[in-house]
Amino acid sequence: MHQQIPHESASLHVTGEALYVDDLPSSPSLLIGRVVYSPHAHARIISFDLTKAMKAPGVAAVLCAKDIPGHNQMGPVVKDEPCLASGEVTFVGQAVFLIAAKTDAQCRAAEKLIEVTYKPLHPILTIDDAIAANCLLGPARTMQRGDADAALRSAVHVIEGELRTGAAEHWYLESQASLSVPGEGAEMTLYCGSQHPSETQTLVAEVLGVKKKDVVVEVRRIGGAFGGKETQGNHVACWSALLARATGCPVKVRLFRDDDMIMTGKRHRFLTCYKAGFDNEGMLQAVRIELNSDAGAATDLSFAIMERAMFHCDNAYFVPHMHVLARVWKTNLPSNTAFRGFGGPQGMATIEAIIDRIARYLHKDASDIRFKNFYGLDANNTTHYGQVVENNRLQRIFDQLMQSSEYITRRKAAQEYNTANEFSKKGLALTPVKFGISFTTTFLNQAGALVNIYNDGTVLVNHGGTEMGQGLHTKIQQIAAAELGISVDRVRVNATNTSKIPNTSATAASSGTDMNGAAVTNAIETLKGRIAECVAAIFNERDPSLHTLKDDIRCERDVIFDGKHPERTIGFAEAMPQIVLRRVSLSSTGYFRTPGIGWNRDTGVGTPFRYYAFGMAVSEVLVDTLTGATTLLRTDILHDAGDSINPAIDVGQIEGGYVQGVGWCTTEEIKWDSAGNLLTHSPDTYKIPTSTDIPADFRVTVLENATNPNAIHGSKTVAEPPFMLGLSAWLAIKDAVSAVANYEIEPEFSLPATNEVILLSAENLKRKMKEKESKQVTP
Numbered sequence: 096m097h098q099q100i101p102h103e104s105a106s107l108h109v110t111g112e113a114l115y116v117d118d119l120p121s122s123p124s125l126l127i128g129r130v131v132y133s134p135h136a137h138a139r140i141i142s143f144d145l146t147k148a149m150k151a152p153g154v155a156a157v158l159c160a161k162d163i164p165g166h167n168q169m170g171p172v173v174k175d176e177p178c179l180a181s182g183e184v185t186f187v188g189q190a191v192f193l194i195a196a197k198t199d200a201q202c203r204a205a206e207k208l209i210e211v212t213y214k215p216l217h218p219i220l221t222i223d224d225a226i227a228a229n230c231l232l233g234p235a236r237t238m239q240r241g242d243a244d245a246a247l248r249s250a251v252h253v254i255e256g257e258l259r260t261g262a263a264e265h266w267y268l269e270s271q272a273s274l275s276v277p278g279e280g281a282e283m284t285l286y287c288g289s290q291h292p293s294e295t296q297t298l299v300a301e302v303l304g305v306k307k308k309d310v311v312v313e314v315r316r317i318g319g320a321f322g323g324k325e326t327q328g329n330h331v332a333c334w335s336a337l338l339a340r341a342t343g344c345p346v347k348v349r350l351f352r353d354d355d356m357i358m359t360g361k362r363h364r365f366l367t368c369y370k371a372g373f374d375n376e377g378m379l380q381a382v383r384i385e386l387n388s389d390a391g392a393a394t395d396l397s398f399a400i401m402e403r404a405m406f407h408c409d410n411a412y413f414v415p416h417m418h419v420l421a422r423v424w425k426t427n428l429p430s431n432t433a434f435r436g437f438g439g440p441q442g443m444a445t446i447e448a449i450i451d452r453i454a455r456y457l458h459k460d461a462s463d464i465r466f467k468n469f470y471g472l473d474a475n476n477t478t479h480y481g482q483v484v485e486n487n488r489l490q491r492i493f494d495q496l497m498q499s500s501e502y503i504t505r506r507k508a509a510q511e512y513n514t515a516n517e518f519s520k521k522g523l524a525l526t527p528v529k530f531g532i533s534f535t536t537t538f539l540n541q542a543g544a545l546v547n548i549y550n551d552g553t554v555l556v557n558h559g560g561t562e563m564g565q566g567l568h569t570k571i572q573q574i575a576a577a578e579l580g581i582s583v584d585r586v587r588v589n590a591t592n593t594s595k596i597p598n599t600s601a602t603a604a605s606s607g608t609d610m611n612g613a614a615v616t617n618a619i620e621t622l623k624g625r626i627a628e629c630v631a632a633i634f635n636e637r638d639p640s641l642h643t644l645k646d647d648i649r650c651e652r653d654v655i656f657d658g659k660h661p662e663r664t665i666g667f668a669e670a671m672p673q674i675v676l677r678r679v680s681l682s683s684t685g686y687f688r689t690p691g692i693g694w695n696r697d698t699g700v701g702t703p704f705r706y707y708a709f710g711m712a713v714s715e716v717l718v719d720t721l722t723g724a725t726t727l728l729r730t731d732i733l734h735d736a737g738d739s740i741n742p743a744i745d746v747g748q749i750e751g752g753y754v755q756g757v758g759w760c761t762t763e764e765i766k767w768d769s770a771g772n773l774l775t776h777s778p779d780t781y782k783i784p785t786s787t788d789i790p791a792d793f794r795v796t797v798l799e800n801a802t803n804p805n806a807i808h809g810s811k812t813v814a815e816p817p818f819m820l821g822l823s824a825w826l827a828i829k830d831a832v833s834a835v836a837n838y839e840i841e842p843e844f845s846l847p848a849t850n851e852v853i854l855l856s857a858e859n860l861k862r863k864m865k866e867k868e869s870k871q872v873t874p
């Protein structure tokens with residue numbers, strides 16, 4: 096526990112031995128599945144003919160919507176997402192037909208023989224278009240405290256504006272993949288890359304028209320997910336299962352990278368309007384925020400994502416009067432979905448943009464305005480939804496990071512640099528994150544486990560969480576070993592399997608270790624009770640002169656002993672077969688439900704989160720104002736990981752999360768053409784950060800002495816929160832750009848700050864400066 100052991104699959108990852116779906120040993124009857132998708136953003140399907148394609152060489156099946164034996168539906172919450180389009184297509188990339196053949200080349204050849212006639216209809220492709228056409232996906236929602244309108248009317252200063260934040264592609268290294276293997280009768284076993292195997296099982300059962308007892312979903316590991324496989328890993332699973340059922344053969348569907356990017360949903364684009372009132376010191380008095388998101392063509396998780404955005408548009412700041420209005424809009428694009436931060440980044444970007452503007456407006460340092468507005472320890476510590484911010488570490492992290500990053504000295508140095516350099520500007524920004532941990536859909540906060548101890552003294556742990564690179568299985572292995580008092584190499588974490596743990600939640604909301612770790616601990620508690628009883632009996636039979644009590648049995652370093660008579664020992668591996676001989680079960684289930692949470696969705700008030708994660712980053716950038724090119728010079732992060740279960744893994748998550756956030760904030764721009772075709776569908780047009788884009792000087796530290804009373808072994812999840820620290824790079828760039836106009840004029844600035852945005856923003860500032868100067872000289 097609390098050790099830096101390597102990721103349980105580290106050596107398998109680097110040698111290439113780790114098995115992903117596409118690596119699984121194939122059977123001679125294996126078929127390859129291909130998805131034929133809509134080339135139109137919105138169109139009516141007038142007619143189609145599959146007969147030629149069906150007769151093509153090697154083809155075993157060509158399916159359309161009417162071939163689905165069960166329900167043609169794969170929406171996870173709202174049943175508004177057809178598995179295969181029928182009658183109408185609503186986005187480019189929507190699945191219409193499925194082909195199974197011996198080889199991929201045969202599938203492609205058959206695809207060319209499918210004849211379809213579409214009648215194109217008018218597509219809605221932006222939030223603005225959706226607003227104009229009033230295409231709401233569901234009712235608007237509000238969350239509020241106090242009277243924001245009245246407080247804005249009496250505020251000393253008021254600013255208002257609009258912020259656009261972009262979509263983003265998950266860019267998991269393993270594209271969506273699923274292998275379905277039919278068994279006897281209705282049986283179907285799936286090997287896939289889903290963050291939510293139980294939901295995959297549900298949807299596969301529904302499309303096949305069978306019961307869940309007949310469907311088994313197994314996930315060994317996922318080659319990256321980042322939310323992109325929380326619901327949309329279900330799609331390939333349903334398609335491969337349909338083809339497997341139709342052909343009676345195992346069928347593997349794996350999306351080619353460009354197809355994956357075209358077909359799957361992204362982070363929700365947001366268009367946010369805000370109005371903020373504040374006093375001369377920069378203290379927030381009232382904020383009014385209107386959030387608009389682009390859901391795409393179906394609901395998916397859009398309302399939960401919007402809800403999290405509403406919960407996070409305060410970020411780390413106490414806003415006395417707050418009003419949040421949220422609307423989710425429907426467009427003719429792939430249904431947008433979960434992505435690290437789950438709406439949190441979009442909400443936080445708004446308040447961070449507000450604070451940044453206030454600082455420039457008042458000619459004060461933004462870090463100063465941030466510090467003043469942080470939630471307090473005893474007062475001003477309740478959020479706009481009524482949850483008390485407990486164990487608040489904002490002040491502590493701020494003080495420590497301001498020191499360690501030498502913020503004040505470096506800010507001065509940057510300003511001096513900017514005075515001396517006309518075309519090259521340095522910028523600096525500190526941003527905090529306060530992120531609520533728990534699924535806001537309260538019932539999802541539950542987890543299950545099944546722990547088997549074998550009579551050779553080794554342990555196989557099953558739990559409902561999935562491993563996607565985040566190190567969940569490693570942490571679970573550490574927790575199980577620590578709870579049993581044995582070495583980690585006695586413990587293996589099994590592939591996640593719905594036949595072992597039923598009715599689980601997605602591995603999401605950063606709660607994988609908190610919840611599954613607690614469920615595993617619960618199972619081990621039961622086992623330890625049985626072991627203690629048997630071992631006490633063994634000790635007492637061996638030497639009846641002493642009496643060992645069950646409650647005195649301990650296990651440390653693979654040795655079980657009597658805590659009162661430590662000379663009474665038995666090796667863990669030696670004890671297990673004796674327990675089996677005594678006919679005692681060494682297998683137990685475990686269960687956990689997160690305590691102390693609950694809120695009212697209608698009033699928007701309550702305690703949705705078990706606890707908050709905290710962190711802060713200082714980013715420094717260098718911007719070439721003639722080209723918009725940006726370099727990240729240095730980043731200092733101080734993050735609260737509680738008593739970290741595995742500091743190496745946590746630092747990796749913090750680094751990775753930050754860099755992924757920087758990508759969203761800077762280079763990752765998604766573009767569609769005017770017909771709804773994705774233009775950025777491969778790595779040559781869509782720029783994720785590479786190893787050369789990480790900060791040249793990158794200093795990541797976890798907060799010391801920071802035990803968390805609300806999660807297992809005092810730990811605190813780090814999974815999603817560091818993503819939002821990427822906002823410090825965005826605001827550092829804005830700071831550098833505003834130096835073009837001597838920090839006097841507010842730059843126009845959207846997110847991501849691509850080279851283009853930076854260049855236009857800088858050019859605009861230059862123009863405005865000239866106008867200002869010419870006005871000053873005219874009498």
Ligand code: MTE
Nearest residue numbers: 320321435563564565603604605606607814
């Ligand atoms: N880290 C890696 N390497 N790969 C991933 O796909 N997903 C992120 C985060 N870190 C992800 C990752 C997201 S979106 C979530 S919700 C959490 O991991 C999920 O895992 P956890 O709750 O077990 O930490």
Ligand code: HPA
Nearest residue numbers: 399437534535536603604
């Ligand atoms: N986070 C991630 N996934 C979710 C959530 C959440 O808060 N709610 C429902 N699915």
Ligand code: MOS
Nearest residue numbers: 322434435603604
């Ligand atoms: Mo993470 S977006 O909750 O999968």
